[in-house]
Amino acid sequence: MVFPGTWSDRDCAHAVLDVLQEPVRYIDHREESVDGLELVILPGGFSYGDYLRCGAIARFAPVMEAVTDFANRGGLVLGICNGFQILQEARLLPGALLRNASCEFRCEWVHLRVEQSNSAFTLDCRPGQVLRIPISHGEGNFFADAETLDTLERNGQVVFRYCAPDGRVTAESNPNGSLRNIAGISNARGNVVGLMPHPERACEALLGGDDGLIVFRSAIRALARVAV
Amino acid sequence: MRYRAEVFVTLKPVVNDPAGLTIRGGLHALGFDSVTEVRSGKYLVLTLDEPDAAQARARVDDMARQLLANAVIEDYRIELQVESPSPVVAGGGPSAHASGASVPSERLRRSGRGGGS
Numbered sequence: 001m002v003f004p005g006t007w008s009d010r011d012c013a014h015a016v017l018d019v020l021q022e023p024v025r026y027i028d029h030r031e032e033s034v035d036g037l038e039l040v041i042l043p044g045g046f047s048y049g050d051y052l053r054c055g056a057i058a059r060f061a062p063v064m065e066a067v068t069d070f071a072n073r074g075g076l077v078l079g080i081c082n083g084f085q086i087l088q089e090a091r092l093l094p095g096a097l098l099r100n101a102s103c104e105f106r107c108e109w110v111h112l113r114v115e116q117s118n119s120a121f122t123l124d125c126r127p128g129q130v131l132r133i134p135i136s137h138g139e140g141n142f143f144a145d146a147e148t149l150d151t152l153e154r155n156g157q158v159v160f161r162y163c164a165p166d167g168r169v170t171a172e173s174n175p176n177g178s179l180r181n182i183a184g185i186s187n188a189r190g191n192v193v194g195l196m197p198h199p200e201r202a203c204e205a206l207l208g209g210d211d212g213l214i215v216f217r218s219a220i221r222a223l224a225r226v227a228v
Numbered sequence: 229m230r231y232r233a234e235v236f237v238t239l240k241p242v243v244n245d246p247a248g249l250t251i252r253g254g255l256h257a258l259g260f261d262s263v264t265e266v267r268s269g270k271y272l273v274l275t276l277d278e279p280d281a282a283q284a285r286a287r288v289d290d291m292a293r294q295l296l297a298n299a300v301i302e303d304y305r306i307e308l309q310v311e312s313p314s315p316v317v318a319g320g321g322p323s324a325h326a327s328g329a330s331v332p333s334e335r336l337r338r339s340g341r342g343g344g345s
Contacts, residue, residue, distance in 0.1 A: 103246045
């Protein structure tokens with residue numbers, strides 16, 4: 001998906017098309033259908049200049065109605081960074097992302113602990129696996145009220161947590177103040193996932209690591225499972 | 229009738245406000261030690277044409293719920309007043325402007341926490 005201000009669309013396309021050899025189509029925000037697609041990625045960036053709130057305006061783009069229908073039918077949707085913020089504004093995922101606790105834009109490699117392998121984007125992972133993937137955001141501080149947090153935990157909807165290299169979830173490894181170190185969550189069904197880190201920027205050893213590939217590979221395998 | 233609506237969007241009390249904390253730190257650095265808390269937020273001014281104040285308020289409330297505030301993290305407060313009529317064009321000038329501005333503005337103030345919580 002490409003909104004005005006999206007900046008990571010080509011990185012995502014590179015990961016899927018060039019690295020994984022799967023077909024890619026850029027979806028313009030003015031389109032009204034996502035028919036024929038198997039996976040929709042909302043990439044990072046600053047859609048609509050982040051005016052009002054990150055993702056608040058993108059949510060009303062014509063294409064988002066089609067994306068919402070697609071998600072509600074069980075279609076696979078991945079929101080990365082600004083895409084995660086858009087999915088929350090669109091109420092496809094719970095919670096919100098506040099300004100980083102440090103008030104700084106953080107651009108660095110972090111470690112993520114995979115909390116569950118039931119979502120479409122972690123099928124190929126084993127729970128407890130640690131991935132090294134970069135972040136690049138100013139507003140990634142995950143917030144949800146206590147009740148929502150408990151529901152997420154109980155349903156296994158917490159997908160990724162910021163952790164130390166050895167997998168321990170510590171305050172020091174939390175780059176933005178996210179509650180319970182949450183870096184990524186899924187909806188109850190597991191077909192919609194949002195995360196702040198950028199797996200598409202960790203798809204080649206030449207670029208510093210390829211731990212992010214497993215997120216896209218998982219989705220491809222999930223699609224093969226449900227293929228009609 | 230033309231109305232002017234001021235919308236104040238603030239983080240809910242339970243939501244941490246890193247910007248507010250940073251501003252408080254800056255104030256303390258300047259010696260304003262009496263400041264115990266700073267909460268930051270957004271201030272929006274809307275001008276709109278609606279038949280009456282009740283409808284104007286209802287419309288702005290709807291806007292706040294749908295877009296201007298995010299109920300997950302924010303509250304909002306709306307202040308509404310009648311926009312002063314434009315100055316009369318014929319024979320305009322400072323006096324005409326002054327008379328336009330002197331029309332008493334019906335202050336329709338109602339405070340209350342929004343955000344649909």
